[in-house]
Amino acid sequence: MPRTRPVQPAPTGPVRLGPDAHAALRPTAVAIDAGFWHARRETNARVSVPQGPGLLESAGNLHNLRLAAGTAEGEFQGAYPFVDTDVYKWLEAAAWQLGHRGDDSLAADVDRIIALVAAAQQPDGYLNTWFQLVKGGERYQDLRWGHELYCAGHLIQAAVAHHRATGRTELLDVARRFADHVDSVFGLPGSGRPIDGIDGHPEVETALVELYRETGERRYLDLAGYFVDRHGHGLLGGEAYCQDRVPVREATNVEGHAVRQLYLLAAAADLATETGDTELRAAGERLWHAMTTTKTHLTGGLGAHHDQEDFGDPYELPNERAYCETCAAIASVQWSWRLALLTGEARYSDLVERTLYNGFLAGVSLDGERWLYVNPLQVRDGHTDPGGDQSARRTRWFRCACCPPNVMRLLGSLEHYLASGDDDGLQIHQYVTGRYACGPIVVRAETDYPWHGTIALTVEETPADRPWTLSLRIPQWCREFRVRCGEETYDSPVDDGWLRLERTWAPGDRIVLELSLEPRLTGADPRVDAVRGCVAIERGPLVYCLEQVDHPGGGLDDIVLDTTRPLAVKHRPDLLGGVTTVVAAGRRRGIPDRGWWPYASADTTAAPEPDGETVEFTAVPYYAWANREDGSMRVWLPTS
Amino acid sequence: MPRTRPVQPAPTGPVRLGPDAHAALRPTAVAIDAGFWHARRETNARVSVPQGPGLLESAGNLHNLRLAAGTAEGEFQGAYPFVDTDVYKWLEAAAWQLGHRGDDSLAADVDRIIALVAAAQQPDGYLNTWFQLVKGGERYQDLRWGHELYCAGHLIQAAVAHHRATGRTELLDVARRFADHVDSVFGLPGSGRPIDGIDGHPEVETALVELYRETGERRYLDLAGYFVDRHGHGLLGGEAYCQDRVPVREATNVEGHAVRQLYLLAAAADLATETGDTELRAAGERLWHAMTTTKTHLTGGLGAHHDQEDFGDPYELPNERAYCETCAAIASVQWSWRLALLTGEARYSDLVERTLYNGFLAGVSLDGERWLYVNPLQVRDGHTDPGGDQSARRTRWFRCACCPPNVMRLLGSLEHYLASGDDDGLQIHQYVTGRYACGPIVVRAETDYPWHGTIALTVEETPADRPWTLSLRIPQWCREFRVRCGEETYDSPVDDGWLRLERTWAPGDRIVLELSLEPRLTGADPRVDAVRGCVAIERGPLVYCLEQVDHPGGGLDDIVLDTTRPLAVKHRPDLLGGVTTVVAAGRRRGIPDRGWWPYASADTTAAPEPDGETVEFTAVPYYAWANREDGSMRVWLPTS
Incomplete structure (x- = not known):
């Protein structure tokens, strides 16, 4: 088919x-050009990303690169062996944005910082300012905590981007030198x-697959496969924390x-995508199902424990101690998207949507x-x-600043x-x-989603001579929808x-697709005790919450929602840059004084409570x- | 009154x-001579305490003392600056037992280990094997984490015992030398x-008060007062973790x-007891009330977070992530007992009872x-x-072995x-x-408590010529009781x-006191979301639980108790050395398959569940x- 202009941009993304x-x-x-995510991306492009270099300077990350290059003097700054990745993730963000x-x-900032990275690299390709400066160049002696390959991975991803x-x-030249160095060092016995x-x-595993994709060099893919399959064999002592307790292929739940x-x-x-490895694919599908059914918060957030930043047991999904690290939400989107492409199944993008609008964007x-x-x-009230990185109050930057450049x-x-897309058409x-x-194929979409449920699509370009399929994901949360093509309602x-x-x-x-956005009350599997x-x-796609600021005159620990209203x-x-609120009815409890002990006979606790104050609740996204x-x-x- | 034999042992306890x-x-x-606690103390005396020296040897604690004394060679063993306290707490346990x-x-083990401690002490009284051996003798440079005075405190308590x-x-001579050294180093500016x-x-604070009580030297009491009141003034950076965010006198809740x-x-x-400081007393009463009403688990366990071993927010009382460190239960007993004596109020001993029988003894x-x-x-199921110190499986000894010798x-x-006792008589x-x-006054008690509710008391010795009051604590949990004196029911x-x-x-x-031990169902303040x-x-006084082992054929995550039966x-x-079980009726839920997402419309989740299996639950203490x-x-x- 003759094309008057290139309609499909080169695949320039991850x-x-x-x-x-x-x-x-x-x-x-x-090409996003208006609406909800456009606004968030504008803020990212105008505020967050431009502030990156200044923050990386004041936190010492760029200083460390100069120290490693021998172009500055002073002490290493930062508390972690992976501080270089803050730079790499920022470079990746900036690169995608320049795309x-x-x-x-x-562009000038990117060039300047890439030059710092290149100058800090050692002649054989190794690059990690912590080990070069603090550890006297002693490499690969602490693989459990050293994060050297983790740093290599983020460097590679930035370079590919x-x-x-x-x-x-x-x-990319810097990254390849490091990847080649890693490839010369790590491998099976023999x-x-x-x-x-x-x-x-x-x-580094997922990064090496991308490097294979970018360069066509198969050995990067093989190295990624080696690393993936060596997890779970006790090379790091067998800890679940480090993904070393059980091989991916044998695992039955995320941990x-x-x-x-x-x-x-x-x-x-x-790897399953590039090699057709059906066992790895099956492991991914199995683990994703186990994760969503037993270890995922309503927001798409993942991780139940503060002390190890780890998953809890099945159905252990606490509220005030939900960890739900922002980086975990991002990693979940990355994984789910890969499974969506691999399998073609919509559920993976259901989770991507839920995560993007809630656990990630928060x-x-x-x-x-x-x-x-x-x-x-x-x-909680009171x-x-x-403070610090695990604060429930927003923070300008973190000691462990992994999340901001990841966002x-x-x-x-x-x-x-x-x-x-596939041979049959386009999937939205x-x-x-x-x-x-x-x-x-080019389809134009106009929508005020997620505030309104109408998505108006117009076919702008299409092959004239053959049918193709426009596939629209009907979100898992959606109980009612309607779609019209021209005058005709399509069912x-x-x-x-x-x-x-x-x-x-x-x-x-x-x-025109119309998704019903009736607000809804959602319950959980009864095993989610919390x-x-x-x-x-x-x-x-939005999960709502109550905030104290909208409910003066009392706290939120003693409220009761009236589900009949x-x-x-x-x-x-x-409000909050423009949001749709959901208003509900309820009350604050009248809690009887039980003296010094908050536990009492269940007969008593089941008795009618004293009348409490009636409250109108205003829920915000x-x-x-x-x-x-x-x-x-x-x-x-x-x-x- | 003439006494034929000494009826009150010297006050030889804490x-x-x-x-x-x-x-x-x-x-x-x-003088406990039979029954529930006698059996636990027999096990302590015959098994736990005698195994102490061997465990302290194999863990390296005694080796460290020999290293510090110059009578052995090798490396410091253990990961913490407070490993000496395992020795001191064991010595204290052994000393009380010898009493x-x-x-x-x-007695021979105690003498031998005391000699090791004495030999490790430095000429000026300082004693901490970690700092002497690992830190090159650099003292008091890391008060936040160094635990030097913490170690001094446990040494003092052992010595007093x-x-x-x-x-x-x-x-005691060793402890006084260390205390005198501390007294020469620490004090207000000027x-x-x-x-x-x-x-x-x-x-060290509570230990110094005890040293004052043992020696009569007022300066130890003053030093204790100095330390207590210097908390909360930012000397350690103001962290709540270290009790440095707010002075005790101003605090409104435990944290x-x-x-x-x-x-x-x-x-x-x-301090309030010894000095009559009413402000400190009021702070203690206030904080105890805040702790029991908002931050105490049903078992008397304290501490809601794994990562800082700390209290959570009010009403944040998780189940699977309850921390409830055994040492915290012990510390709670120590504190509550002091308040019971200070105020004469029974509620403090109510909490002691609950803690002893549940959060401590577990x-x-x-x-x-x-x-x-x-x-x-x-x-949870699955x-x-x-592993490690925070395991939910019992462990032979810990890397941080604070709890076993504390028990x-x-x-x-x-x-x-x-x-x-007081001027009016005896309080049980x-x-x-x-x-x-x-x-x-001597009163003999016979009881099978906590299995049976009858406590038979016999007055064995008494002043013949004046009335006195026998005070019996009626436990807070007790809804019905009867007491008879001879033929007469006393109400x-x-x-x-x-x-x-x-x-x-x-x-x-x-x-004869008869406490009704009808089993009961207990609920919680509605703000305890968990x-x-x-x-x-x-x-x-016993809290019960269900264990998997008594309920074959399924897990415990999906059970429902039938409260009408x-x-x-x-x-x-x-069973379990002889216990009274409580048998209840209930079922396992039939949980509908919701596919990959465990959250669904509340209408659905409120709908009747599929029939589940009926189960007889056997609850054990x-x-x-x-x-x-x-x-x-x-x-x-x-x-x-």
Whole structure:
């Protein structure tokens, strides 16, 4: 078919599948140009990303690179062996952004910082300022905690992003030198490589698959496979924390440090995609199902424990101590997206949507300047905040600053997680305002989602001579929807999450999808003890919460929702950058004085409570919490 | 009154009040000679305590003392600067035990180990093997984490115990030298002492009060007061963890590291007792009330977070992640007992009882050989145990072995926490079989408590010529009781927890107290979100739990208790050393398959569940859990 202009941008985002990939779907970018995510990306591009270099300077990350290059003097700054990754993740964010948005000032910052990275690299390709400066160059002696390959992984991802987005090779050359060095050092006994080992923090695995995709060099893929499969064999002492208790292929549930687990599983999905390894694919599907059914918070947040940043037991999903590290939400999106492409199944993008709108987005303030590392589902009245990285109050930057640049890189590349194509047509996984393109197909979408449920689609370009299928994901949360093509209401059954509209399309064809956004009350599996007797308010993809600031005159620990009263929806353009609130009815309990002991006969506790005060509850989207004055917050609301 | 034999043993236990103490009550020892606690103390005396020296040898604690004395060669062993305290706490346990039980072998071990301690002490009195051996003798440079004064405190407590129980001075001399050294170093600016500082782990404070009581030297009391009041002034950076966020006198709730908080508050109670400081007394009463109403688990366990071993927010009382360190239960008993004596109020001994029978006693296995550091209220089906000190499986010894010798010292001195006297007579705080003595008064008690509720008391010795009051604590949990004196049923009203029987007693007078031990279902304040919709089974002072091993064929995560069916009591002499079980009726849920997402419309979750399997639940006392095969466990039982 002749094309008047290139309609499909080069696959310039993360997860550019190799030519022989065994994936059901191939990602395609969306040109987002208005609406909810456009606004978030504008804040990312105008506030968060530009502030990066200054923060990396004041935190000492760039200083460390100069020290390693011998162009500055002083002490190493920072408390962790992985501080270089803050730089790499920022570079990756900036690179993705340069791929879709001209910005000379940003380009200059990127060039300057890439030069610092290149100068800090050692002649044989090794690069880690902590080990070069603090540990006297002693390499690979502490694989459990050293994070050297983790750092290599983020360097590689940044380099791939920079090359993919800009065509430039400066950083890619640095990354390849490091990757080649790693490849010369690590391998199975008998391989001629001196070390049979893995990194305590997976990350290099998925990065090496991307490097294979970018360079075509198979040995990077093989090295990734080696690392993935060496987890779980006790090379690091067999700890679940380090993903060393059980091999991925044998695991039955996610465990250990959440981000470590999820990065490793993203790599396993990458490998299954590129090699057709059905056992790894099955392991990924099995573990994803186990994770979602037993270890995922309503927000898509992952990780139940503060002390090891790890998954808890099945159905152990606490509220005030939900860990839900922002990085884990990002890693979950990365893994789920890979499974969505690999399998073609909509459920993976259901979780991506839930995570993006809730557990992920809560990690950055509305103004793009403050962050949450942990994302609890409850803050109690009288909360004593510990401060520091695990604070429930937004923080300008962290001692362990992994999350902020991770948010930046996901927002900077978000257009690559929204749509895919295959031989049959285009699949729309997430609804944004912009252009969805796939080969000769271009579809324009207009929507106020998630505030309104109408998505208006217009076919702008299409092959004239053959039918193709426009697949629309009907979200898992959606109980009612309607789709019209022109005058005709289309009631194709939903095929495992996909509404598939197959026809010979013509430019100008209009499809209107209407998803009902009736607010709803959601309960949990009864084994989730933490929320027994509670419901959460949801609307569309958004999880809602109550914040103290909207409920003066009392706290939130003693409230009761009246589930018999209707929920009212009220759009508030003045509030929190413009949100739709959900208004509910309830009361504060009258709690009898029990003296010094808060436990009493169940007969007593089951007795009618004294009358409490009636309250109108105003629920706001969870992602927007903690943007006003400090106070209590809760997602799950007691009903009796 | 002429006495034919000494009826009141010398006050040879902890908390020997000074002559001018402002306490309502004075402790008096009980000669326990049979029954529940006698059996636990026998196991302690025959198994736990005798194994101490071997364990301290194999863990390296004694080796470190020899290294410090220059009588051995090698490396320091152990990971913490406070490993010496394992030795001191064991010495304290052994000393208390020697006070009421002849044991030549134990006495020889004690002498030998005291000699090691004495030899390790430096000429100026300083003693800490970690700093002497690992830190090159650099003292008091890391007060936040160094634990030097914490170690001094446990040394002092051991020395006081040894002196009080045996009359020997070898260890007391060592402790006084260290205390004098500390007194020469620490003090307010302008005091002539070089350091104005506190230890990150309170303990020396209460120890110094005890040293004052033992020696009569007022400067030890003053030094204790200095340390207590310097907390909360930012000398350690202001962290709640170290009890440095707010002064004790101004605090409104317990916070930070639980054991640190409780040892500090025990010292505050000691000071209020010895000095009549009403502000400190009021602070203690206020903080105790805040702790019990908002931060105490049903078992008396304290501490809600694993990562800082600290208290959570008010009403944040998780089950599977309850921390409830065994040492915190012990510290709570120590603090509450001091408040009981100071105020004369029964509620403090109510908490002591609850803690002893549940949160404390669970810390040691029935065979006296294995320990729990953390005491969760739930272990889930499919629990992945982390191993190590925070394991939910009993462990032979810990890397941080603070709890086992702490259990030993409390069991070894338990007879001193049970009764008191004042000018009006004798107060029985806890019911055991044995002799309660106070001045000229001796009362013999026989009971099978806590299995049976009958306590038979016989007046053995009494002043013939004047009335006195026998005060019996009616436990807070008790809903019905009866007391008979001879033929007469006595129905004196309970006075704030005390049943006071005043009369002119004669030898041979019998009093029979019958506490109803009907099993009961207990609920919680509705703000304790973690147990919403649940009840716990209790009987007498005992909290009960379900263990997997008694419920084959399924797990415990999906159970529902039927609260309409009666609870049955069954004594099982064969089970767990002989326990009374409570049998209840219920079912396992039929949980519908919700696919990959465990959250659904509240309408759906409120709908009737599929029929589940009917189950007879067998509840065992919580203290006896984890003595059989590994498996799930729960205290709080869902009711719908």
